[in-house]
Amino acid sequence: MELKQAIQGRRSIRAFETRKSVQKEVMTAILESAILAPTGGNAQPWHFFVLEQPEIKLKLVRAALKQKFIAQGTFVVVVCIDEQQAYSTYRDRGVGLYSIQDTAAAIQNMLLTAYSFGLGSCWVGAFSEEQVSFCLELPHNLRPVAIIPFGYPAEAPSRPQRKPLSTVCTWI
Ligand SMILES: Cc1cc2nc3c(=O)[nH]c(=O)nc-3n(C[C@H](O)[C@H](O)[C@H](O)COP(=O)(O)O)c2cc1C
Numbered sequence: 001m002e003l004k005q006a007i008q009g010r011r012s013i014r015a016f017e018t019r020k021s022v023q024k025e026v027m028t029a030i031l032e033s034a035i036l037a038p039t040g041g042n043a044q045p046w047h048f049f050v051l052e053q054p055e056i057k058l059k060l061v062r063a064a065l066k067q068k069f070i071a072q073g074t075f076v077v078v079v080c081i082d083e084q085q086a087y088s089t090y091r092d093r094g095v096g097l098y099s100i101q102d103t104a105a106a107i108q109n110m111l112l113t114a115y116s117f118g119l120g121s122c123w124v125g126a127f128s129e130e131q132v133s134f135c136l137e138l139p140h141n142l143r144p145v146a147i148i149p150f151g152y153p154a155e156a157p158s159r160p161q162r163k164p165l166s167t168v169c170t171w172i
Helices: 003-009 024-034 054-063 068-072 083-116 129-136
Strands: 046-051 075-082 142-151
Touching: 003 083, 024 046, 024 075, 024 083, 046 054, 046 083, 054 068, 054 075, 054 129, 068 142, 075 083, 083 142, 129 142
Parallel strands: none
Antiparallel strands: 046 075, 075 142
């Protein structure tokens, strides 16, 4: 698939086919695309938890304002910032800015790669960090920043409107 087609066609999917599962090899390829994202100083301050068990997925639903579609994904990835790694590379700026950008770039790679394989996904940011940390028994250096379900789409939403480029871009 052409990059332009992937960027234009990808949508947030909030309903997944529960009878058709994503192959583990496909999920691995998606994760491989995540770790190719650029990071400040090539610090790679991240860790990806890949969840498949229904019980843990349901715990995540509860931690994420009961967004039920999360549990419909074959795999649910929780993206974490490794704040210890981020701090050791760039101190406060590494923790407060670069690591946020690094993980965002990795997430976008995953969303686009998933779409190129015919899969749907949704970047979920509305959740209790405390509850997710508790569910996954995360060590203190890991901060969960996104929950992403991956599965075959059971809906085909149209693109939400974007602000025109002319209103959000200034050429100087
Ligand atoms: C940082 C971030 C947090 C988001 N959190 C949620 C969320 O908690 N639940 C949800 O359904 N969608 C969430 N989304 C998806 C957005 O609603 C979606 O990307 C936006 O409406 C544009 O739609 P599109 O992805 O189909 O282009 C989030 C997206 C981003 C980038």
